Amino acid sequence: MMDIAQVVEDTAAKLLEISATKLPSEVKEALIQDEKDTEGSLGKSQLKAINENVILAETFTKPMCQDTGLVSFFVKIGDKFPIKSEVKTALIKATEKATEKVPLRPNAVDMFEGNTKNNVGLRGYVPWFYFDLVEGDKCEIIAMPKGGGSSNVGKMKMVPPGKGIKGVKEFVVEAVAAAGPLACPPYTVGVGVGGGEDMCMNLAKKALLRPLYQYHEDENIASIEKELKDILNKLEIGAMGLGEGTSVFDVHMEFAARHPASLPVGVVISCWALRHAGATIDREGNVEWHPH
Amino acid sequence: MEYHLTTPLPPEELKKIKIGDVVYITGTVVTARDEAHLKALELHKEGKQPPVDFKGIGLFHCGPVMKKNEQGEWTVVAAGPTTSARMEIFQDEFIKTFQPGIIIGKGGMGARTTKACQEETCIYGYFTGGAALLAADRIKKVKDVFWYEELGMPESLWLFDVENFGPLTITIDTHGGNMTEKRIKKIEENKDKILQNL
Incomplete structure (x- = not known):
């Protein structure tokens, strides 16, 4: 039996990596087009740097921006998806894991205790979740880090x-x-x-x-x-x-x-780095990655 | 004009530079964001010295992503500029107290910083926002880190050796010029026109 919670965790960690390192294709194309269309050298040089940087990020799987954002997830859970509240626990673990592995910058700061160093807040609110209940037996997860x-x-x-x-x-x-x-x-x-x-x-x-x-x-x-x-x-x-x-x-x-x-x-x-990445997991634990 | 300068930055060189010029820096750059500015200024008020001598070097508004390698040494993963405007509330005091040669950030700074730059011979340059890997590529060595345990990764003072760090588009010069303020004025004028015609 597939450990669904583990699949959710691994998938979400991967989504955090993808969102930090690779822009959605239409955003990438818009930036390339803008570099071509911009006539002034000041603007063009900025876009050139952005586009070079985007390629480096994708090639070396490194965060395109040092501000890897405050982590939030948009999640749709189907009625018949095998786990419900455990999804939340898995997403928190995924955040800690991606922080270490990608790495992401530790961006969760407690006003009294300082930086938590793992992107997870001490008071239960970060990462932030937008949960939605839907029909069916799947779970859709979209990671959206925002600077x-x-x-x-x-x-x-x-x-x-x-x-x-x-x-x-x-x-x-x-x-x-x-x-x-x-x-x-x-x-x-x-x-x-x-x-x-x-x-x-x-x-x-x-x-x-x-x-x-x-x-x-x-x-x-x-x-x-x-x-x-x-x-x-x-x-x-x-x-x-x-x-x-x-x-x-x-x-x-x-x-x-x-x-x-x-x-x-x-x-x-x-900002120009409009970052998000999504995937849908079915009840057997098969993962369908959204076009990116 | 394009300038290639080495730290400590000579004031007579800085005076030649005008807004719109492009500068590349070789030498020492230290990161400092909100918390590090505050802490350095507090120490100074208590009669103590911060662990870095900022005089003539590059002050980089940046909270990098750093990682320890297998030898346990810090390496830079990503290090683009953060929004400089947040530092406007104490940047002038910082410039007067510690006299950095160039401030590197993005998004520009205001009238108080411009005045301090003029009085203390300091300039401000944009590194392309978000171009964190291009910036990391120009950082040749992590010399030291201070206040890491207390302030965390983004807010620490990271001391870097850089080579041809740039291009930095100068938007505040030593003559009172501020390109961002001119742009903001233009945006405001455009906004008023748009609102009238809505």
């Missing part, structure tokens, strides 16, 4: 509902302008609208998992995504904030219902 620099420019605002969609757009423009050169552009921007003050941020982060240039299936939302992408590039932030090259690769939005009195908007910004 501190780009997390620091995330923003949430309770927009007055009377401002409507225009208020949403205004806030996204303000948030990305405020990020400016700080968080390693070219950026990908996740926007969550609706829910409560916490849910909009959650949705914004989740929106970053959608592949680049794949727009929302709802045409109303897709057209706002495209409009925002065009508008945000008029900010002229450029590669590494030097004013040359693409500022924003893409904008992905997710909408939830909102309270009549509230219009929460969350903006989560990814």
Whole structure:
């Protein structure tokens, strides 16, 4: 009998390695294209360095950025998948293992006890999990490490509902302008609208998992995504904030219902290294790696 | 213009450099982030000296990924710059107290750092953010580490020997020039135009 918890642990550790060392193919292609398209030498040299670095990371299986992020997992557990709460334990073990093996930078800092040195928080919250219960007998795991620099420019605002969609757009423009050169552009921007003050941020982060240039299936939302992408590039932030090259690769939005009195908007910004990797495990322990 | 400089960086050389120039550094570079800045300044206030003499060397805003090899020696895995803006709150005091020759980071710094750079003859350069393996490649030796047990891997003072460390795009020079501040002003102007037309 296959030890399913062990499969989950090994798979998740591998996902952390893949996400730290290899960009999703469409992100890699976007960066290469941007280097070709950028005319100014300041911007072009930044993109050249980024692309060389991406190749080195992939070739030598080393983290592309020293900031290997705060670890979070998006997990969907099927009703008939053999283990449930043990998945959480396995993911924590995977985090410790990957920290040692890849290696990842120890990034879990306790405010009172200092750096835990293994990327696992002392108080049970890190790595952070987004669990979802689904039909079927499989378990899908997506690892998403996110760097501190780009997390620091995330923003949430309770927009007055009377401002409507225009208020949403205004806030996204303000948030990305405020990020400016700080968080390693070219950026990908996740926007969550609706829910409560916490849910909009959650949705914004989740929106970053959608592949680049794949727009929302709802045409109303897709057209706002495209409009925002065009508008945000008029900010002229450029590669590494030097004013040359693409500022924003893409904008992905997710909408939830909102309270009549509230219009929460969350903006989560990814640096050029939009890192995530996924796999699906079936009840027999077979692993299907997601296209990367 | 392109400059290849060796530490300790001579002030007369630093004065020649203007924003937009590209610099490569050979010699000593030490990493320091938020915690290390704070601790070094606290020690100084208590009349004590930090374990590294920062004068004329490179101060690198970086929290590297490090690994011990089979001989038990530290090696660099990945070492790109962190966001420098976090250090703006005490960088000017740090420059005045310890007089580093160049600060290496990414994302730029503000008016207080610019003023301190002008007064103390220091410059600030961008290493491409996230290009952690290119940076690691230019680090030839890990000379020492301080405060590791207390502050952990990202926040320790890692003392490196570097060779042709760069390209560093200079965005703050010794003449009060600050390229990032100009860019931020442009972004703000563009934002105002966009918001008017939404």
